[in-house]
Amino acid sequence: MSESGSQARLLDSIESPADIKGLSLSQLQDLAEQIRWKIIETTSKTGGHLAPNLGTVELSIALHYVFDTPEDKIIWDVGHQAYTHKLLTGRRNQFHTLRTYQGISGFPKRSESPYDAFDTGHSSTSISAGLGISTAKCLKGEKHKVISVIGDGSMTGGMAFEGLNQAGHTEKDLIVVLNDNAMSIAPNVGAFSSFLSRKMTGKRFVNFKKDLENFIKSLPGVGENILNFARKSEDSFLAFFTPGMMFEAFKFKYVGPIQGHRLDRLIETFRNSEHLEGPVLIHVLTLKGKGYEFAEKDPAYFHGVGSFDVRTGVPPEKKPEKPVPSYTSVFGKTMMDLAAKNDRLFAITAAMPEGTGLTSFSKEFPKRFLDVGIAEQHAVTFAAGLATEGFHPVVAIYSTFLQRAFDQVIHDVCLPNLPVVFALDRGGLVGEDGPTHHGQFDVSYLRSLPNMTIMAPKDENELRHMLFTALNHNGPVAIRYPRGNGLGVPMDKAYRLLPMGEIEILKEGKDLQVLALGSMVHPSLEAARILEGEGISAGILNCRFAKPMDRRLADIAAVSGRLLVVEENVRMGGLGSGVLELFNDMDVRGIRVKRMGLPDLFVEQGPSGLLRKNLGLDAEGIAKEARDLCQKT
Numbered sequence: 001m002s003e004s005g006s007q008a009r010l011l012d013s014i015e016s017p018a019d020i021k022g023l024s025l026s027q028l029q030d031l032a033e034q035i036r037w038k039i040i041e042t043t044s045k046t047g048g049h050l051a052p053n054l055g056t057v058e059l060s061i062a063l064h065y066v067f068d069t070p071e072d073k074i075i076w077d078v079g080h081q082a083y084t085h086k087l088l089t090g091r092r093n094q095f096h097t098l099r100t101y102q103g104i105s106g107f108p109k110r111s112e113s114p115y116d117a118f119d120t121g122h123s124s125t126s127i128s129a130g131l132g133i134s135t136a137k138c139l140k141g142e143k144h145k146v147i148s149v150i151g152d153g154s155m156t157g158g159m160a161f162e163g164l165n166q167a168g169h170t171e172k173d174l175i176v177v178l179n180d181n182a183m184s185i186a187p188n189v190g191a192f193s194s195f196l197s198r199k200m201t202g203k204r205f206v207n208f209k210k211d212l213e214n215f216i217k218s219l220p221g222v223g224e225n226i227l228n229f230a231r232k233s234e235d236s237f238l239a240f241f242t243p244g245m246m247f248e249a250f251k252f253k254y255v256g257p258i259q260g261h262r263l264d265r266l267i268e269t270f271r272n273s274e275h276l277e278g279p280v281l282i283h284v285l286t287l288k289g290k291g292y293e294f295a296e297k298d299p300a301y302f303h304g305v306g307s308f309d310v311r312t313g314v315p316p317e318k319k320p321e322k323p324v325p326s327y328t329s330v331f332g333k334t335m336m337d338l339a340a341k342n343d344r345l346f347a348i349t350a351a352m353p354e355g356t357g358l359t360s361f362s363k364e365f366p367k368r369f370l371d372v373g374i375a376e377q378h379a380v381t382f383a384a385g386l387a388t389e390g391f392h393p394v395v396a397i398y399s400t401f402l403q404r405a406f407d408q409v410i411h412d413v414c415l416p417n418l419p420v421v422f423a424l425d426r427g428g429l430v431g432e433d434g435p436t437h438h439g440q441f442d443v444s445y446l447r448s449l450p451n452m453t454i455m456a457p458k459d460e461n462e463l464r465h466m467l468f469t470a471l472n473h474n475g476p477v478a479i480r481y482p483r484g485n486g487l488g489v490p491m492d493k494a495y496r497l498l499p500m501g502e503i504e505i506l507k508e509g510k511d512l513q514v515l516a517l518g519s520m521v522h523p524s525l526e527a528a529r530i531l532e533g534e535g536i537s538a539g540i541l542n543c544r545f546a547k548p549m550d551r552r553l554a555d556i557a558a559v560s561g562r563l564l565v566v567e568e569n570v571r572m573g574g575l576g577s578g579v580l581e582l583f584n585d586m587d588v589r590g591i592r593v594k595r596m597g598l599p600d601l602f603v604e605q606g607p608s609g610l611l612r613k614n615l616g617l618d619a620e621g622i623a624k625e626a627r628d629l630c631q632k633t
């Protein structure tokens with residue numbers, strides 16, 4: 001595809017959805033092409049959720065064409081597919097700043113625009129939020145429409161069904177648009193997905209159909225008529241008896257499936273739905289990556305990408321001095337290695353096989369791997385069930401998404417003290433996805449749980465030993481590690497059991513001790529080198545375990561009487577708080593403790609390195625705090 005100069009003018013004239021209301025169908029189609037191009041061009045520089053957005057161009061145009069936003073509310077589930085919505089709602093001129101530091105967000109944000117009805121980033125929330133908005137509007141006597149747009153992947157989250165269940169019960173006005181592209185990030189999974197995409201072929205479907213036909217035939221009076229109607233074509237039979245049936249059971253009026261790249265069909269359907277009362281579900285079929293051949297061919301890769309060359313779809317060539325593996329890939333390889341020796345090891349992901357490094361594992365050990373869909377709560381309790389039968393499940397999950405399963409971690413894993421390992425990828429700042437995705441809180445939210453052990457490796461080699469240690473421990477363990485590449489350290493051949501709860505002393509020091517957790521260990525070592533040049537002798541302690549804590553810490557820190565605690569987690573309730581609690585419980589006196597970590601706010605988006613620097617969580621920042629601590633005491 002390419003963009004001509006005359007085409008560019010149409011998009012350039014759109015300041016708000018009002019500007020598209022008077023356009024003809026062919027102008028709207030031109031606009032769709034221009035928007036596609038703009039999204040490809042921009043994400044090729046900024047990175048972003050390319051494939052999901054290419055699939056929702058026509059859908060977004062049609063919604064804004066028919067409905068009167070911002071009074072009518074559109075809630076985008078996850079919100080990773082809302083770029084067209086952003087372009088149509090006054091953010092065209094800032095679009096080049098997408099996902100950049102201080103630029104516009106990659107997700108809807110109420111503080112960014114009155115057209116963003118709800119802040120999103122985590123999945124499966126749009127039906128509940130839409131229902132809340134609809135209920136409020138009803139109480140206020142307002143008649144505006146509420147539209148929740150949710151993908152088939154996000155529909156696998158239990159919360160979506162909780163919303164459907166309530167919507168059907170209260171019969172509130174709500175339009176749910178199901179954007180069905182048969183993909184989550186990876187191909188969608190589960191029985192619901194088969195239902196939607198009509199994979200009910202072969203023996204199972206034939207049997208199902210036969211049983212259904214016999215049943216319908218037996219209905220006195222009406223059976224034969226229904227059957228004739230349903231038999232008109234195989235297609236209508238399927239449409240009649242599969243997705244529609246299921247949503248109608250939830251008391252939704254089902255409309256569809258609609259071709260999601262046909263603007264005329266979408267517009268007509270949305271117009272008709274405006275007059276329907278109660279909950280309505282419009283089933284729209286789209287193609288993930290539509291219009292960009294590389295994304296159409298590999299929608300999983302282009303789900304969320306870094307920068308790439310538009311002509312080839314390939315990322316710019318970076319020539320590393322030596323290849324450094326990511327923490328994610330080291331985790332994935334270690335899992336394969338350990339699974340080969342331990343037939344009780346079982347790996348679980350919630351719709352992120354690639355993101356958590358488990359794709360190869362899933363191929364090598366298909367019976368001991370499960371992608372549960374976007375269902376973190378289920379993943380945790382499913383793991384707990386496995387553990388009760390002597391298995392050793394590893395739930396590989398991003399730190400930010402485990403938040404959703406907090407009660408399951410407490411009630412189903414920690415309370416019965418089951419040996420479930422949580423591999424928390426992306427612990428700490430994640431960069432351009434911003435506050436919805438930073439792993440800011442895990443140490444705080446896990447530290448208070450009885451039986452829980454929390455580890456954080458200083459490098460990718462230690463991650464391997466931690467996983468090995470965790471799998472030899474008879475209780476819950478969380479290992480949190482950062483997004484991105486490791487440090488390129490040599491990898492030990494043999495696995496080692498790390499002494500539980502023990503600090504590793506990396507460097508002795510007489511002026512102060514720095515207790516660093518995970519990603520903060522190496523910047524602390526660097527800080528020690530800076531300080532050395534100034535005549536300050538800093539001891540560096542690799543904390544390794546945020547829980548249990550090493551009671552020897554009091555003696556180690558007593559050497560200098562100064563302890564600086566550094567972590568990439570919120571200070572509140574984090575490792576530093578743990579140290580203060582420990583010292584208080586032990587009645588330790590005479591040690592000045594200073595805490596460094598993330599502040600008590602949601603950290604913005606931007607390159608992680610820059611964000612850390614701004615927050616003082618780099619070598620310079622640590623050295624500065626160390627200096628202050630030495631001067632003040």
Ligand SMILES: Cc1ncc(C[n+]2csc(CCOP(=O)(O)OP(=O)(O)O)c2C)c(N)n1
Nearest residue numbers: 052121122123151152153154183184185351
């Ligand atoms: C609670 C939660 N878990 C995981 C994710 C990561 N995630 C973002 S988008 C996505 C897939 C969504 O699939 P779908 O709703 O079908 O949208 P599509 O990308 O296919 O358009 C996943 C798993 C998330 N955002 N929230």
